[in-house]
Amino acid sequence: MATPGDSVDSADSADAADEHVIFRQYLDAVGLQGLAGAEAAGLHTSEWYALSLITLEGSLTSGELASRTGLTTGATTRLIDRLERAGYARRAADPKDRRRVIVKPVPDGLSRIEEVLGPPRRHIAEVLARYTPQERAVLFDYFRQAAPAFRAATEEIRAAAAPRRNRAAARAKDDG
Numbered sequence: 001m002a003t004p005g006d007s008v009d010s011a012d013s014a015d016a017a018d019e020h021v022i023f024r025q026y027l028d029a030v031g032l033q034g035l036a037g038a039e040a041a042g043l044h045t046s047e048w049y050a051l052s053l054i055t056l057e058g059s060l061t062s063g064e065l066a067s068r069t070g071l072t073t074g075a076t077t078r079l080i081d082r083l084e085r086a087g088y089a090r091r092a093a094d095p096k097d098r099r100r101v102i103v104k105p106v107p108d109g110l111s112r113i114e115e116v117l118g119p120p121r122r123h124i125a126e127v128l129a130r131y132t133p134q135e136r137a138v139l140f141d142y143f144r145q146a147a148p149a150f151r152a153a154t155e156e157i158r159a160a161a162a163p164r165r166n167r168a169a170a171r172a173k174d175d176g
Contacts, residue, residue, distance in 0.1 A: 033120050040116045050079055051088050059104040070158050
């Protein structure tokens with residue numbers, strides 16, 4: 001027989017399950033929007049993410065870009081090549097160390113990205129406009145704190161996946 005305390009617990013459990021579903025739907029929608037943005041810009045998702053990093057930072061060395069994307073240096077070189085060919089980024093010599101390469105965004109290329117991002121930004125602006133300044137402050141506090149948490153989780157996933165990737169690569173090499 002259920003007691004009043006039990007019904008609260010089950011209600012709390014149902015609320016938590018609903019929150020989990022809502023959060024998953026939100027994350028999936030954000031991811032899907034990112035995939036659509038990359039596709040509309042003619043980029044792969046890793047290129048889209050790298051371009052986002054470059055534009056947020058103003059420039060990154062190829063080594064920093066490799067580290068932040070989780071790509072090897074060779075894959076990063078090819079990624080930069082593709083961004084250059086697409087007109088979104090360019091290489092420049094590091095004035096402090098001419099051996100290093102700095103990757104910078106190309107302003108004309110970024111205007112094409114703005115065309116792609118305009119509609120989703122408008123939709124999100126409409127959603128944010130429904131909230132009071134105090135509520136938006138809470139939302140942006142969450143974003144500020146969640147971003148590093150998601151990056152840390154990404155690193156944990158990559159670290160856990162590395163042994164599996166290495167074993168798969170070794171099997172492929174043995175089979176080949």
